[in-house]
Amino acid sequence: MLTGSGHCQVGYVRHLSELRIRELEKLSVRIQGSINTEKYACESYFDYVCSRNRPLFSIMGHMPQMGDLMQLLTELQNDPEPFEAKQKTLDFFISCNVHHALEDCYRETYEYFKPLFGYIVTKNMLNGESHELDDFLGILDRFVVRFQKDRESNPILSKLATYKQKFKTPRVYFHARDLSREYKDLRIYRESYEHNVRNLEQHRKLNSTYELGVQRTMLDWSMYLFQSRNKPMSYFYSTFTVHLYMMLFNSxxxxxxxxxxxxxxxxxxxxQFVNVLDEARMLAxxxxxxxxxxxxxYSAWINSPPQNSGIYDQENGVLQKYHLDNKRIFFTLYAQNFCEFGKDLAEHVFYLGLKQNKDFYDIYSCGFQTENPMTCV
Structure with missing residues (x-):
């Protein structure tokens, strides 16, 4: 079971566990804090979702929240299996805390020793059933099956099909002995923080096996899944599914x-300013x-099988208290991927699909436009 997803018994309200209801409420509060309700969504969706400069997730997740980082590092420290890489992680954290605030050191330790966080996440993930893992693999499986006939001609699809099988047992990429081998030549000293940082930067550039390839994907997916615990499917489809399609269409x-x-x-x-740049046209x-x-x-998931629509309606019942629903969550999280690109580029390129989506216009009461560039591609 994923860390934090509960080792205790939980009550159920029809389809939704109490943990999922609480996560919906937490997500709603975070979304409310990230959007600017003083702006009119139909006039400038960028201002509506980005002007507060508090985007929640990137397509594959941001750094975990501070409470999660503290929890994971504590679990790593308390993990009964002693190994060299774990000790180096803890020694670095101690060296950092001599010079920096505690929260900064949690973040730096995560950045430099992310595979160790993958170790503790995947170890806990396999201690029981996880509906997040089932949801994740289900999305991946449906994506791969949908393009089954194109797999031989497209290396991206072939790679995803392979990764899907590998991610059924992600823990094999984070064994303690392999992690100790990864950091074997790295020297970490509790009393020398700056020296440690230089060594870690050098290691990451030259030696890390987790910067590329299957190890990097397994690590990214594991941390994404940790951040996804108890999230609704509107979150998965607006982040992970968009990521999959971007990989495919980019190729x-x-x-x-x-x-x-x-x-x-x-x-x-x-x-006109987009047409000047070949890459901007391609990205559009x-x-x-x-x-x-x-x-x-996502629309297909909502409508089949019948159980999905029941879950969807139950989630909307929880979200309604916060003036949200699953479709608003989908649109918001998708759009916040592009806040960093600035208003002009986001409004004219990245949000083009939103502005031509009837559900978007209905939800925000914009009045649907009849001209539809969605038919162009």
Whole structure:
């Protein structure tokens, strides 16, 4: 079971456990704090979701919250298995705390020793059943099956199919002996923080096996899954599913016939400053297709099987108290991926799919526009 997802018995209200209800309430409070309700969503969605500068998640998750970092490091410290990499992690934390505030040291320890956090997360993940792992693998499986016929011609799909199988047992990538081997040549001294940082930077650039390839993916997915515990499916589809489609379309669109691509871009009628940059035009198509495909997948999940619509309605019943629903969560979390790109680029490129989505207009009472560039690509 995922850390924090409960080793005790929990009560159920129809489909939703008490833990999931509490997480919906916490997520609602965080979303309320991240959006600017003084702005009109239909006029500028960027101002509505980004102007407070408090985006909640990137496509594959932000750094865990401070409470989670403290919990994970405590669990690592209390883990009964002694090994060298764990001791180096704790020694670095001690050296940092001599010079910096406690919260800064939790963050730095996570950044430099993220595989050790993967170790404790995956160890706890396999101590029992986890509906988050089931949901995650279900999304991944449906994605791979949907493009089954294209797998041989597309290395991204082939890789995802392989990774899907590997992630059923992610713990094999975080064995204590392998982690100790990873940090074997790294020297960490409790009394020399600056020396430790230099050594860690050098190690990360030259020696880390967790910066690329399957190990990096297993680590990213494990930490994402930890951050996803008890989250609704609207969160999974607006973050992880969008990530999958971006990987796919980033590969496919760059292989397309340029003449057809140019026709699609002209149909979209992107603003002049976007048309100047080839990469901006490419990203516009990739993000538009990714949004549309993820939204179609989420809509399909809501409608089948019947149990899904029941869960969806139950979640909306909880969210209603906060003037939210699952579709608003989907749109908000998707849009907040692009706050860092600035208003002009976000409004005209990354939010193009939102502005042409009927559900978006209905939810925010915008009045649906009849011209629909979604048919261009």
């Amino acid at each position: 496919l669109e760059r292989q397309r016939d340029f003449t057809r691509f140019r026709e699609d871009v002209e149909c979209l009628r992107l603003p 198509v990739i993000y538009l297709k990714s949004f549309r495909a993820a939204w179609i997948d």
